[in-house]
Amino acid sequence: MSETEETAVLKQKRKRLRVRGTDILVFVVIIAAIAILSTVLVSKLTLKRHVEAAQAVSDKAIAALQKRDGNAALALGTPTFKKTYTAQQLTQQFKAVEVATSQAPKLDTQTVYNGKDGQTIYFIYKYTRLKVPYYVRTAIADKSGNWQLTNISGNIDESKLVIVQ
Numbered sequence: 001m002s003e004t005e006e007t008a009v010l011k012q013k014r015k016r017l018r019v020r021g022t023d024i025l026v027f028v029v030i031i032a033a034i035a036i037l038s039t040v041l042v043s044k045l046t047l048k049r050h051v052e053a054a055q056a057v058s059d060k061a062i063a064a065l066q067k068r069d070g071n072a073a074l075a076l077g078t079p080t081f082k083k084t085y086t087a088q089q090l091t092q093q094f095k096a097v098e099v100a101t102s103q104a105p106k107l108d109t110q111t112v113y114n115g116k117d118g119q120t121i122y123f124i125y126k127y128t129r130l131k132v133p134y135y136v137r138t139a140i141a142d143k144s145g146n147w148q149l150t151n152i153s154g155n156i157d158e159s160k161l162v163i164v165q
Helices: 003-017 021-067 070-075 079-084 087-096
Strands: 106-115 118-127 134-143 146-155
Touching: 021 070, 021 087, 021 106, 021 118, 021 134, 021 146, 070 087, 079 146
Parallel strands: none
Antiparallel strands: 106 118, 118 134, 134 146
16 A cells, blocks of 8 residues: 555544534533433432322321321321321311211322422312312421321312412
8 A cells, every 4th residue: 555545544534533513512412411301200200209108198198087087187297287286176177077078089189399398299189979079188298208297178169279389
């Protein structure tokens, strides 16, 4: 091979190995997109686990309401909830809505709220035993890795129970 042929071959190899700025930019954009999608996926999976854990506590609170068991509901509560209510008060409130809540409810909506005090998930259950639906909202907060009941309330007007941030 002559010297000019070798030079031509070397130039061709350099052209093949040369990385252009656009190639680097495309590579960076692809890596950034993968990182963003991974973060979103992990966030969604984490949120799903949080909602499932909070709903388990909420469902227990609704079961306590169904059984008119203030002690069971109180046991699910935060320290503030336990200071605000007694088991007897909860039992009386549960008995006051017994006619509307005597059948199992259907989960109507759930709302995740991230505030300065942490994450709270609100669940609204719909009871349809009567001609007019009755709604019960539970508020379940993450307190140091434990989901606890912070509030339970009911109304025939669902809009009175919807959380507006």
